[in-house]
Amino acid sequence: MxxxxxxxxxxxxxxxxxxxxxxxxxxDVAKLAGVAPxxxxxxxxxxxxxxxxxxxxxRDAVERTGYVPNILAGGLASRQTRLVAAVVPTISSPVxxxxxxxxxxxxxxxxxxxxxxxSGYADSREDELLEAIIGRRADGVVLTGVSRSPLxxxxxxxxxxxxxxxxxxxxxxIDMLVGFSHTKLGSAVAAYLHGRGRRRVAVIGAGDExxxxxTNAFIQTAQALKMAGPGGQVPxxxxxxxxxxxxxxxxxxxxxxxxxxxxxxxxxxxxxAMGVLHEAQAQGIAIPDRLGVIGMxxxxxxxxxxxxxxTVRIDGNVIGETAAHFILERIAGRQVADPVRDIGxxxxxxxxx
Amino acid sequence: MxxxxxxxxxxxxxxxxxxxxxxxxxxDVAKLAGVAPxxxxxxxxxxxxxxxxxxxxxRDAVERTGYVPNILAGGLASRQTRLVAAVVPTISSPVxxxxxxxxxxxxxxxxxxxxxxxSGYADSREDELLEAIIGRRADGVVLTGVSRSPLxxxxxxxxxxxxxxxxxxxxxxIDMLVGFSHTKLGSAVAAYLHGRGRRRVAVIGAGDExxxxxTNAFIQTAQALKMAGPGGQVPxxxxxxxxxxxxxxxxxxxxxxxxxxxxxxxxxxxxxAMGVLHEAQAQGIAIPDRLGVIGMxxxxxxxxxxxxxxTVRIDGNVIGETAAHFILERIAGRQVADPVRDIGxxxxxxxxx
DNA sequence: ATGAAAGCGCTAACAC
DNA sequence: GTGTTAGCGCTTTCAT
Numbered sequence: 001m002x003x004x005x006x007x008x009x010x011x012x013x014x015x016x017x018x019x020x021x022x023x024x025x026x027x028d029v030a031k032l033a034g035v036a037p038x039x040x041x042x043x044x045x046x047x048x049x050x051x052x053x054x055x056x057x058x059r060d061a062v063e064r065t066g067y068v069p070n071i072l073a074g075g076l077a078s079r080q081t082r083l084v085a086a087v088v089p090t091i092s093s094p095v096x097x098x099x100x101x102x103x104x105x106x107x108x109x110x111x112x113x114x115x116x117x118x119s120g121y122a123d124s125r126e127d128e129l130l131e132a133i134i135g136r137r138a139d140g141v142v143l144t145g146v147s148r149s150p151l152x153x154x155x156x157x158x159x160x161x162x163x164x165x166x167x168x169x170x171x172x173x174i175d176m177l178v179g180f181s182h183t184k185l186g187s188a189v190a191a192y193l194h195g196r197g198r199r200r201v202a203v204i205g206a207g208d209e210x211x212x213x214x215t216n217a218f219i220q221t222a223q224a225l226k227m228a229g230p231g232g233q234v235p236x237x238x239x240x241x242x243x244x245x246x247x248x249x250x251x252x253x254x255x256x257x258x259x260x261x262x263x264x265x266x267x268x269x270x271x272x273a274m275g276v277l278h279e280a281q282a283q284g285i286a287i288p289d290r291l292g293v294i295g296m297x298x299x300x301x302x303x304x305x306x307x308x309x310x311t312v313r314i315d316g317n318v319i320g321e322t323a324a325h326f327i328l329e330r331i332a333g334r335q336v337a338d339p340v341r342d343i344g345x346x347x348x349x350x351x352x353x
Numbered sequence: 354m355x356x357x358x359x360x361x362x363x364x365x366x367x368x369x370x371x372x373x374x375x376x377x378x379x380x381d382v383a384k385l386a387g388v389a390p391x392x393x394x395x396x397x398x399x400x401x402x403x404x405x406x407x408x409x410x411x412r413d414a415v416e417r418t419g420y421v422p423n424i425l426a427g428g429l430a431s432r433q434t435r436l437v438a439a440v441v442p443t444i445s446s447p448v449x450x451x452x453x454x455x456x457x458x459x460x461x462x463x464x465x466x467x468x469x470x471x472s473g474y475a476d477s478r479e480d481e482l483l484e485a486i487i488g489r490r491a492d493g494v495v496l497t498g499v500s501r502s503p504l505x506x507x508x509x510x511x512x513x514x515x516x517x518x519x520x521x522x523x524x525x526x527i528d529m530l531v532g533f534s535h536t537k538l539g540s541a542v543a544a545y546l547h548g549r550g551r552r553r554v555a556v557i558g559a560g561d562e563x564x565x566x567x568t569n570a571f572i573q574t575a576q577a578l579k580m581a582g583p584g585g586q587v588p589x590x591x592x593x594x595x596x597x598x599x600x601x602x603x604x605x606x607x608x609x610x611x612x613x614x615x616x617x618x619x620x621x622x623x624x625x626a627m628g629v630l631h632e633a634q635a636q637g638i639a640i641p642d643r644l645g646v647i648g649m650x651x652x653x654x655x656x657x658x659x660x661x662x663x664t665v666r667i668d669g670n671v672i673g674e675t676a677a678h679f680i681l682e683r684i685a686g687r688q689v690a691d692p693v694r695d696i697g698x699x700x701x702x703x704x705x706x
Numbered sequence: 707a708t709g710a711a712a713g714c715g716c717t718a719a720c721a722c
Numbered sequence: 723g724t725g726t727t728a729g730c731g732c733t734t735t736c737a738t
Contacts (some may be wrong), residue, residue, distance in 0.1 A: 388724080
């Protein structure tokens, strides 16, 4: 180890350009094992293609040196990075982890790594992220929502990378899609509240695009079902994304101050609904008798709070698994059957309405 | 575009090996701009080093073609990937996002991308993740906690990649560290409860290593301060990580069933504390009068729940920013002053005790 | 089953 | 300021 390990014959006539940085390479491992670099490569990537004896020698050499293959070099040569990227608005929200987890696991099982990016809700960094993703030649991309900049669309299509859009629905995605309709969801919630006998509904809704779709559809259906207030207005409190318990509390306070007669609130997230629950408790408002509450997301805590939160469940697991499946199929060169999937949603009836 | 673009003179004596995949390369852009590839490279990476006219021509060519540089190739040649990896147990926990967010932003501002990995709490996938990270030649790594496998330690040290361990403390990290002592924290909480007049304390503690440190220290100090129950035992309810509201509820139920005389509970996370709050409400137990509750983490919801949760705040922002700073300094070749940092914690006094 | 040569797309090193 | 050349570390292609 202390001797000069790279004492190879250097050309006499000219100085050596660019020195290898001292890092361990496949060449070193191969030399140690007494084989050609390509053979060492085969031993690592396609063990069945080499003789057992050589395999053992190479593995031993790897073990002894602590060699870790350079995936950059491998990816450059093979045009395969074994990297799939996912972009979500934020990981702070309890909404996405379920999908991410499923994605991570399904991908890991196939030998792929997930690279996670946060685009933010407001000043979206999606375009930059996409540039980094394409630049790293990811083998697949999973995106949240279906609206992107024209530049992003163009780049994505030009790159030829398999793309799965999620968490929303359009019949014409960039490539593939697993999601659900926020419009249908909003309408379904309004109809559900009506079915439960509520007649004066209100909304606390986040400002992100998908929440707005849910909210708008809810309001329209509520109006059609005569659940609006005077003047056909459905009292609405707008909050910025990402949503918090605090915003839910302020929302209920504001709503109640101006419209004391409301008998149910639709919250565009369970976090907001949780805030409503706590504000109601602080004000001594009986739930669900005096006020019904329905959230959206069915977060981990929703079933466990008191009273247990009625909400709308989206199966993040299915989204993640399906997205992984789609991408893996594409990578394998197979045709994906039914690549635009609406997985729907379920209203989970519990104790708050 | 429709003509054969690669009609260069191929050697006559032998067939051409390996075809370029059709992808747009810097060479294409350079050709379009009428310059050498290296000049195009300079225009993109060090714009000041080329004349304004050439800069404009290259940018125009990039614009027109939609060229996205291959970071794999660039990284291979320059030994700089502009990639920093972070490994957390899970992103589902509300604990880490604050750090991740700060890390992401500080890194992005310097032109670096964060690659996020989840190791899981139980059967840790950390070693595999680390292999992928080292294999991709990340320019830096941010890790959670200070205990890793011997293999991981060896690989990390051998790789020469700057490493920051976080969210825990040891005077002898692998490389650098920003964190705090869970032992000190547990003791401080016990002392705090004592100061607030509580004399029969209990614990709901998660099974991950750091939570266990907090819990154990809490118990020891509680015993020293005579806040234990009969036989010097501090009633303890163990829950698996990650923690949930439901586990907090079960915890309080179990604790109360066996030890109805406890007057305060230390929860190893705010999620658990939230569960305690809801269980107490369901059982009609007055908080803080009959039972004091203190959590840990000061999550977003903690200040907003009712009653507002007393908890221990860890500044995830500072951890993230400091970790980014450490790594960027190292990358810049500068010496990091004071590379082992204990950022401490703060007990945030609110309404639950 | 193993190896030699070429080249993936880019930048460092060296001219001019 | 711009170009030539070599080579980063690996895998593909072709040959044996």
